[in-house]
Amino acid sequence: ETAVFQTPNYHVTQVGNEVSFNCKQTLGHDTMYWYKQDSKKLLKIMFSYNNKQLIVNETVPRRFSPQSSDKAHLNLRIKSVEPEDSAVYLCASSRVDTEVFFGKGTRLTVV
Amino acid sequence: GDSVTQKEGLVTLTEGLPVMLNCTYQTIYSNAFLFWYVHYLNESPRLLLKSSTDNKRTEHQGFHATLHKSSSSFHLQKSSAQLSDSALYYCAPLTGNTGKLIFGLGTTLQVQP
Numbered sequence: 001e002t003a004v005f006q007t008p009n010y011h012v013t014q015v016g017n018e019v020s021f022n023c024k025q026t027l028g029h030d031t032m033y034w035y036k037q038d039s040k041k042l043l044k045i046m047f048s049y050n051n052k053q054l055i056v057n058e059t060v061p062r063r064f065s066p067q068s069s070d071k072a073h074l075n076l077r078i079k080s081v082e083p084e085d086s087a088v089y090l091c092a093s094s095r096v097d098t099e100v101f102f103g104k105g106t107r108l109t110v111v
Numbered sequence: 112g113d114s115v116t117q118k119e120g121l122v123t124l125t126e127g128l129p130v131m132l133n134c135t136y137q138t139i140y141s142n143a144f145l146f147w148y149v150h151y152l153n154e155s156p157r158l159l160l161k162s163s164t165d166n167k168r169t170e171h172q173g174f175h176a177t178l179h180k181s182s183s184s185f186h187l188q189k190s191s192a193q194l195s196d197s198a199l200y201y202c203a204p205l206t207g208n209t210g211k212l213i214f215g216l217g218t219t220l221q222v223q224p
Binding site: 004035040041042043044045048056090097099100101102103104105 | 153154158161217219
């Protein structure tokens with residue numbers, strides 16, 4: 001049962017373009033995350049939001065910015081994509097100090 | 112800093128053979144939770160099993176793991192591999208009070224007929 005919803009599923013874009021990915025969770029969790037899964041399958045946290053406050057920011061490039069309107073939504077914007085941004089971006093949510101629940105991911109291809 | 116090591120990137124097995132995926136971790140938190148997640152192609156990564164209790168076996172869906180804090184290990188095992196077990200498996204410690212799961216490269220399990 002999916003409770004973390006991401007759109008789009010896939011996105012192909014050119015270097016230098018801006019992209020935005022959406023994420024919504026219906027679990028009532030108070031913390032949401034963005035993870036990046038690269039081509040080597042390395043899964044690494046990018047951001048987490050708790051009650052609309054950024055609490056973890058893993059030294060990602062400044063062209064990446066999370067955007068949250070409420071605790072159920074956390075979007076990801078990439079201002080000017082580069083080839084190394086090609087990856088699967090996974091949104092997740094959790095209560096503090098418990099397991100995280102993932103969405104199916106958005107696969108970004110930068111050409 | 113906190114980290115996790117899964118030394119095998121790819122494990123290929125014949126159906127029916129036992130599975131063991133290695134996981135060791137490093138953390139300053141003595142009460143870390145350890146998780147195994149499974150990621151099937153085109154699906155969401157999902158929790159397979161978890162533990163924070165030293166030397167206690169945890170089981171779920173035919174898989175089991177025992178947290179050994181003395182050796183910082185949490186190896187995933189199954190007595191008999193099935194074709195449907197083919198997936199990417201991540202071991203992850205949960206550290207601190209930010210709910211921050213530390214993932215790594217994972218281990219891809221390929222089960223062949």
